[in-house]
Amino acid sequence: MGGRERQRWIMHMDMDAFFASIEQKDDPSLRGLPVIVGGGHRGVVSTCSYEARRFGVRSAMPMSEARRRCPNAVFLRPRMARYAEVSALVRGVLGDFSPRVEMASVDEAYLDATGMEGVFGSVEAMGRRLKQAVREATGGLTCSVGAAPVKFLAKIASEQRKPDGLFILGPEGVEAFLLDLPVTAVPGVGRTFAEALARLGVSTCGQAARLGGEFWRKRFGRQGELLHDRARGIDPREVQPFAPPKSESAETTLEEDTRDRDVLDRWLLRHAERVGASLRRQGLAGRTVTLKVKFEDFRQVTRQVTLPRRICGTEAIYKTARGILDALELPRRVRLIGVGVSGFEEGPPEQGSLLAEAGPAAEDARLGRLDRAVDSLCEKYGRGAVTRGRLLEGKKNGDGPDGRERGPGVRQPGVTPRR
């Protein structure tokens, strides 16, 4: 010990126009066109392609404003389940570059690159390799990468050369970089704070650093101290690696205890749908399916099946759970039934993912598409908007899983899934 402390390196990766780029990749006829993904609950632009940005369209802009600026754009509703799939692929790639990866959102991540840069020769070489690996894994999507000694500077660095950018901010360059950096570029400096700073004549980090800590503390409290730190390049936050849940499950205590296997079967499908959608949203897939049954005398049994491969598809989860239920004797009426999936591993699911292009069974691909269609309709219209036919049969008899938790009736959206 006693040597020099090794240089801390944090890398920030940000996918370029993520949602719009995926739409353009999945539908080649959209390439080169202005594509605007948005709408939904808040009625704003989620992401737009670089072609649309030329018309002044930006993220978080009201859709009405985007339509005014770029009336000829292709307007699409977000397909979050699809984007989550691609996100899971990207996360898998990042895991090859650092054991400490924090997905900050669906399309950006921090990597602790400390010590890793040696493996690749330099931080810059590591960044180049990472960009290439992301492009290859996603079938051509680009990202921008920044690296710096601290987190917030890594994030700002990734914005410097967008799109398809790479910007390395070494420790020796930090002071000069901060000197003219607008305070509005510092994460956490919102419009109100920036206006107050402007009234003080502070518009750059260089100016903020020149005022003492005491001034910032008295005038702005914690927020002021934070800015003073950032303005001097101080950000002690560590990369927080993603910790996936150990399992995903859904269960229901029935209103009436029952031995009717048709009723129980419909609950299995309902739970499989819920668990599957949640897994797909998180980019997870599991090898083990668990059925939990509690009888009217409160005796509880759980049965598990471990599959040769990981699944996240509703149909696969349902069929496995159904197989367990069929083999289970029902000596008494059932009061609770649940389905769980566990046994996750890092990396993308093997079903219904981009890997479908590599050619697994056509059936899997079809079911993956069905899951995606149901997921995206549920995102648009709320859970319960779409229900598989078998669940509706029970509703007619008044004993199915429907209508209880999901409010009145089952709506039939007059919309056909796009894919």
Ligand SMILES: [Mg+2]
């Ligand atoms: Mg992005």
